[in-house]
Amino acid sequence: MPLTAREVLARYHRAMADRSADDLADLYAADALHTFPFRTPLFPARLEGREAVRALYRAAWGATPVRIAEIHDVVVHEAADPEVVIGEWEGTGTIEPDGRPFRATGLLTLRVRNGEIVDARDYMDVFGTYHAMGRLKDVVAAAESATATA
Numbered sequence: 001m002p003l004t005a006r007e008v009l010a011r012y013h014r015a016m017a018d019r020s021a022d023d024l025a026d027l028y029a030a031d032a033l034h035t036f037p038f039r040t041p042l043f044p045a046r047l048e049g050r051e052a053v054r055a056l057y058r059a060a061w062g063a064t065p066v067r068i069a070e071i072h073d074v075v076v077h078e079a080a081d082p083e084v085v086i087g088e089w090e091g092t093g094t095i096e097p098d099g100r101p102f103r104a105t106g107l108l109t110l111r112v113r114n115g116e117i118v119d120a121r122d123y124m125d126v127f128g129t130y131h132a133m134g135r136l137k138d139v140v141a142a143a144e145s146a147t148a149t150a
Contacts, residue, residue, distance in 0.1 A: 002115025005085035006076060009110055012117075013071040013089060019061040025054035027124060029116040040126040041142035066102055068093040083111050083118075095133060104129050 003011070008027055014056050015024035016041040027063040028034070047053050068091040071134045091104045106124035 005112040008112045009085050009087045019035035025050050030120045034120040081112045108115045
């Protein structure tokens, strides 16, 4: 029996905490779409397909100093459409190498069909995350550069 949308969301959060790009990507259909509606200049607007999800998260989680220990305060909103689930989350952990506390929040909307994510809309507090890592200036500079060339 295929996983429900709510079960997929729980496994998604577990993959985040484990920083497992493979576990995360394996939740997606081969031709899934993952979008980031709140654009940041250092991240793509969309990922097309399971392997794009795997590659991006493998690179991002491999390079980040953030170590999420737990995803909690999750509020799950059931939709009228049984394929759709919306999850609000908060992740806490540390920033290496000094172990400073870290907190991030986000909202994830998933459409799950036959136990696989076919569409994901990922809203994360990217600026708060970069600020916690001490890299907010990098994001601002990239945003200003992108605006100047647009």
